Amino acid sequence: MERTAWEVLPGAARQAVEAHTGTVKAADTASAGVMSHLACALYTEAGRFFVKGTWLDDAVAWMYRREAEVAHRAPLAPRPLWHVEAGGWLLCGYEYADGRHPDLSPRSPDIEQLLGALVTMSAVSWPESVNKKPLGKRWGAFLPGDRRSALEGRTLAHTDISALNMLITPDGLRMVDWALAAPAPAWADTAFTVLRLVHAGHTPDEAEALGRQVPAYCDAAPDAVTTFAEVVHAVWADRERADPLPHRAALTTAARDWAAYRASRAART
Numbered sequence: 001m002e003r004t005a006w007e008v009l010p011g012a013a014r015q016a017v018e019a020h021t022g023t024v025k026a027a028d029t030a031s032a033g034v035m036s037h038l039a040c041a042l043y044t045e046a047g048r049f050f051v052k053g054t055w056l057d058d059a060v061a062w063m064y065r066r067e068a069e070v071a072h073r074a075p076l077a078p079r080p081l082w083h084v085e086a087g088g089w090l091l092c093g094y095e096y097a098d099g100r101h102p103d104l105s106p107r108s109p110d111i112e113q114l115l116g117a118l119v120t121m122s123a124v125s126w127p128e129s130v131n132k133k134p135l136g137k138r139w140g141a142f143l144p145g146d147r148r149s150a151l152e153g154r155t156l157a158h159t160d161i162s163a164l165n166m167l168i169t170p171d172g173l174r175m176v177d178w179a180l181a182a183p184a185p186a187w188a189d190t191a192f193t194v195l196r197l198v199h200a201g202h203t204p205d206e207a208e209a210l211g212r213q214v215p216a217y218c219d220a221a222p223d224a225v226t227t228f229a230e231v232v233h234a235v236w237a238d239r240e241r242a243d244p245l246p247h248r249a250a251l252t253t254a255a256r257d258w259a260a261y262r263a264s265r266a267a268r269t
Helices: 011-021 061-071 110-121 145-151 188-199 204-211 215-219 222-242 248-268
Strands: 024-029 038-044 047-055 080-086 089-095 155-157 166-169 172-175 182-184
Touching: 011 024, 011 038, 011 080, 011 089, 047 061, 061 080, 061 089, 110 166, 110 172, 110 188, 110 215, 145 222, 155 188, 188 204, 188 215, 188 222, 188 248, 204 248, 222 248
Parallel strands: none
Antiparallel strands: 024 038, 038 047, 047 089, 080 089, 155 182, 166 172
């Protein structure tokens, strides 16, 4: 997505932000990992902030408001600080998390921190004051009616697990970009992580073994996880066909391999 730079925002929008931050001395536009029309780090008199947003009349502007509501309650998320609506823009300011993206490849020391983060995340309930479609309903078109109960749950799930949405900071691992958060089973984010580990070079068996270090994943019904794997493969394959971006082929292959592994395990039991 082509992003708007801070400097070309309407003056009214910049002034509304600076009412919270003080004068902006410099701004760095995020280069990857954020699907927003504006996403940048601001260097200001009061310190650093992360700001993301879109046009007020954007059809998905509501997602930014919901994301801020979720992030107030989400474990490991940078704190939402303020939001402004000015100059035709909706802009949300967050605590700046200073860190690097983790390495998810085999034998990476970063994986231990990630697994600890998943334990924390799996214990947090969905804030019922926030109205968002549950994960199973989001994927309803790909989920047979007799298997929809497999993805029922009311845990606050991130649902967009990837290295680009994680930062290793001096205070530990932080999860950023909660725009796709949804009510889901307690094991859902760990299942997304298993898939990302396969994509990063782990065999499905190795990735599953790591996932089983998270108690919520151990407690999941095997049939439910198998259904999840099959649906993720169907969803990602559909996205690749509709919009074949360069990174999607490898993700779809990883999803296919994991779904095949789960189906093979199910056939043996």
